[in-house]
Amino acid sequence: MDWKKATPDMIEAFESVAPGGPEAEERKMFGYPCAFVHGNMFMGLHGEGFVVRLPEPERAALAAAGGRPFVPMEGRPMREYMVLPPELYTDPAVLRDWTARAYAFASALPAKT
Numbered sequence: 001m002d003w004k005k006a007t008p009d010m011i012e013a014f015e016s017v018a019p020g021g022p023e024a025e026e027r028k029m030f031g032y033p034c035a036f037v038h039g040n041m042f043m044g045l046h047g048e049g050f051v052v053r054l055p056e057p058e059r060a061a062l063a064a065a066g067g068r069p070f071v072p073m074e075g076r077p078m079r080e081y082m083v084l085p086p087e088l089y090t091d092p093a094v095l096r097d098w099t100a101r102a103y104a105f106a107s108a109l110p111a112k113t
Contacts, residue, residue, distance in 0.1 A: 005048075006032050006046075006047065006048060010045055010048070010089065011032070011045065013050070014043070014045055015033070017043075017096045023038065024037055024103070025037070029041065030044070030045075030046045030047075032044060033045060035103075036106075037103060037106045038112065040109045041053060041106070043099050046072055050095075051081050052082055052098050053080050053102050053105060054080065054082055054101060054102055055105050058105070059082050062082045063082070065085065065088065066088070067082045067085055068082065068085075069082060070082060080105075084098060
């Protein structure tokens, strides 16, 4: 499988909206930056995709806006995760809104130990 790398613009967009503070933590997964709250990943980069973790109603809304399920390995989608369409992550206000939704969702999940 050919892996495509996140562009510098994507990495910059990620860094511009990644929430800070004591509850948020950034670390790499898949070789790219990802953000976690209470041990739960809520956003990250994978290849050429900007990934967010959302509850079902918001996943449906994102799908209607052109988002797609996150499938890091063929045939193995990650439940609750969606890939933003590129036109959404190039608009900082829209990207901030989707990542805030992901942060809120993951914040409500039980903490991982």
